[in-house]
Amino acid sequence: xxxxxxxxxxxxxxxxxxxxxxxxxxxxxxxxxxxxxxxxxxxxxxxxxxxxxxxxxxxxxxxxxxxxxxxxxxxxxxxxxxxxxxxxxxxxxxxxxxxxxxxxxxxxxxxxxxxxxxxxxxxxxxxxxxxxxxxxxxxxxxxxxxxxxxxxxxxxxxxxxxxxxxxxxxxxxxxxxxxxxxxxxxxxxxxxxxxxxxxxxxxxxxxxxxxxxxxxxxxxxxxxxxxxxxxxxxxxxxxxxxxxxxxxxxxxxxxxxxxxxxxxxxxxxxxxxxxxxxxxxxxxxxxxxxxx
Amino acid sequence: xxxxxxxxxxxxxxxxxxxxxxxxxxxxxxxxxxxxxxxxxxxxxxxxxxxxxxxxxxxxxxxxxxxxxxxxxxxxxxxxxxxxxxxxxxxxxxxxxxxxxxxxxxxxxxxxxxxxxxxxxxxxxxxxxxxxxxxxxxxxxxxxxxxxxxxxxxxxxxxxxxxxxxxxxxxxxxxxxxxxxxxxxxxxxxxxxxxxxxxxxxxxxxxxxxxxxxxxxxxxxxxxxxxxxxxxxxxxxxxxxxxxxxxxxxxxxxxxxxxxxxxxxxxxxxxxxxxxxxxxxxxxxxxxxxxxxxxxxxxxxxxxxxxxxxxxxxxxxxxxxx
Numbered sequence: 001x002x003x004x005x006x007x008x009x010x011x012x013x014x015x016x017x018x019x020x021x022x023x024x025x026x027x028x029x030x031x032x033x034x035x036x037x038x039x040x041x042x043x044x045x046x047x048x049x050x051x052x053x054x055x056x057x058x059x060x061x062x063x064x065x066x067x068x069x070x071x072x073x074x075x076x077x078x079x080x081x082x083x084x085x086x087x088x089x090x091x092x093x094x095x096x097x098x099x100x101x102x103x104x105x106x107x108x109x110x111x112x113x114x115x116x117x118x119x120x121x122x123x124x125x126x127x128x129x130x131x132x133x134x135x136x137x138x139x140x141x142x143x144x145x146x147x148x149x150x151x152x153x154x155x156x157x158x159x160x161x162x163x164x165x166x167x168x169x170x171x172x173x174x175x176x177x178x179x180x181x182x183x184x185x186x187x188x189x190x191x192x193x194x195x196x197x198x199x200x201x202x203x204x205x206x207x208x209x210x211x212x213x214x215x216x217x218x219x220x221x222x223x224x225x226x227x228x229x230x231x232x233x234x235x236x237x238x239x240x241x242x243x244x245x246x247x248x249x250x251x252x253x254x255x256x257x258x259x260x261x262x263x264x265x266x267x268x269x270x271x272x273x274x275x276x277x278x279x280x281x282x283x284x285x286x287x288x289x290x291x292x
Numbered sequence: 293x294x295x296x297x298x299x300x301x302x303x304x305x306x307x308x309x310x311x312x313x314x315x316x317x318x319x320x321x322x323x324x325x326x327x328x329x330x331x332x333x334x335x336x337x338x339x340x341x342x343x344x345x346x347x348x349x350x351x352x353x354x355x356x357x358x359x360x361x362x363x364x365x366x367x368x369x370x371x372x373x374x375x376x377x378x379x380x381x382x383x384x385x386x387x388x389x390x391x392x393x394x395x396x397x398x399x400x401x402x403x404x405x406x407x408x409x410x411x412x413x414x415x416x417x418x419x420x421x422x423x424x425x426x427x428x429x430x431x432x433x434x435x436x437x438x439x440x441x442x443x444x445x446x447x448x449x450x451x452x453x454x455x456x457x458x459x460x461x462x463x464x465x466x467x468x469x470x471x472x473x474x475x476x477x478x479x480x481x482x483x484x485x486x487x488x489x490x491x492x493x494x495x496x497x498x499x500x501x502x503x504x505x506x507x508x509x510x511x512x513x514x515x516x517x518x519x520x521x522x523x524x525x526x527x528x529x530x531x532x533x534x535x536x537x538x539x540x541x542x543x544x545x546x547x548x549x550x551x552x553x554x555x556x557x558x559x560x561x562x563x564x565x566x567x568x569x570x571x572x573x574x575x576x577x578x579x580x581x582x583x584x585x586x587x588x589x590x591x592x593x594x595x596x597x598x599x600x601x602x603x604x605x606x607x608x609x610x611x612x613x614x
Contacts, residue, residue: 032447034431052460138355243438244442244554263439274431278427
């Protein structure tokens with residue numbers, strides 16, 4: 001009797017160990033690229049050739065980071081990715097703030113001030129979450145050209161607002177659906193108007209969804225490549241485009257350490273957001289994952 | 293807080309009846325202020341309505357029109373019927389791209405679902421440090437596909453990458469040059485894409501698992517069912533909706549895959565790893581064949597709709613049956 005309990009306990013222990021071993025392997029698999037990037041970015045090229053992907057650096061050097069930031073060649077110019085890093089901020093901040101704010105207003109109207117056709121419109125708008133953007137970029141390129149916004153930051157911000165809005169509206173609509181309508185009706189009876197209710201009642205309740213929405217939009221716009229490569233040019237490019245130019249330019253000797261440092265620079269803002277606000281990030285993902 | 297976009301579409305489409313009326317009631321006195329209040333919600337929504345109709349629906353139609361023209365470097369409106377589509381289907385590069393999306397999309401979706409469900413089940417066994425492990429599984433989702441592509445391009449580097457690592461472990465004969473092998477390069481895309489997205493699928497399944505009624509599981513255990521049996525008969529069937537959502541999300545990511553290809557393989561060697569999205573970009577913007585590029589974009593839209601519409605339809609029917 002005690003024998004069978006013993007073997008049983010041992011079997012449980014073995015399977016627990018196996019379980020943790022598998023999970024550890026998986027953790028390593030997911031962490032490996034990040035570790036490799038970091039290690040490679042602080043090595044010299046000689047060190048890279050002598051060692052391997054995960055060999056410890058003989059000497060920690062920040063040369064590659066400095067070069068990636070200020071003097072690596074991204075296509076025609078050789079001024080590093082630093083200025084493109086700031087471009088990305090200039091594109092991301094207004095695009096995120098405006099699309100989020102518009103999304104809040106839209107969500108408010110679509111839940112608390114419904115009118116004939118507003119639900120159908122919401123359905124139509126959600127279609128915007130699903131289309132492959134390839135199907136709109138050509139007309140958009142031509143429109144931006146007519147407006148004199150081709151290759152400008154303003155143009156790119158505009159594009160991000162237009163195609164981000166379906167998502168921000170979706171976030172806020174889903175959130176406001178669960179805000180009791182009685183709250184709004186009561187305020188209406190008291191004579192409060194559309195904007196008074198929004199400012200005084202709705203907005204104070206909205207902090208969590210603002211966080212989710214802003215993080216989601218920030219990640220989307222910062223990581224965008226398609227719009228960046230099509231609608232921006234030369235010195236208005238976002239960092240993703242600059243990084244791609246840097247890595248895939250065929251001139252000169254490949255400097256893998258510089259490539260990795262530049263990739264880390266491009267990844268840092270969204271990684272920082274993820275580490276600081278992972279919970280909200282995951283919420284946004286599950287709510288808005290379809291955008292991909 | 294877990295919401296699902298697709299089911300929202302269905303909900304929005306099915307609830308055509310307008311529930312909450314606006315302040316439209318009691319408009320006996322036509323006070324100009326009241327009038328403004330009445331129109332305000334519509335006014336606020338108007339820019340979005342216009343933008344949606346113009347920049348989504350209008351542009352889709354516009355691209356559709358361009359796909360019927362002879363446009364090359366500049367759009368023109370000499371209509372040629374479906375000639376561009378015929379040209380597209382005859383185009384060798386397009387057939388490579390179409391085959392690639394089947395291979396890439398199929399493997400990517402299958403492996404992500406498999407890893408996702410297995411990892412979720414493993415993580416659901418009262419694991420210590422579950423939160424940290426989840427964080428590690430999910431962080432790739434915060435990265436740009438360009439960063440992912442850059443990292444994997446280096447890891448898979450023939451010569452200095454994985455190959456050298458394995459050599460240093462003592463397996464001198466190990467060879468790994470998929471990145472430059474036209475027949476194998478497409479699988480490097482699968483590896484990188486799975487790395488980026490599988491953690492997210494795991495999170496979806498984990499949320500699904502946490503939603504399974506534990507009393508049913510306990511009852512089955514009391515009846516003497518083994519855990520594998522319980523998973524196969526009770527829990528996995530319960531996760532069916534998650535499988536569907538994950539499938540839709542993953543196929544959507546696959547069809548839109550553009551950044552990853554540009555960063556990892558650039559569509560090469562040659563055009564061995566072209567996908568429809570890169571085909572469209574190169575054809576339209578580098579080779580100046582706007583008509584052909586538009587036709588390929590419309591084909592992409594067609595595929596997305598072909599996946600989405602049956603899904604929405606079943607969602608709608610499901611909702612109406614309840």
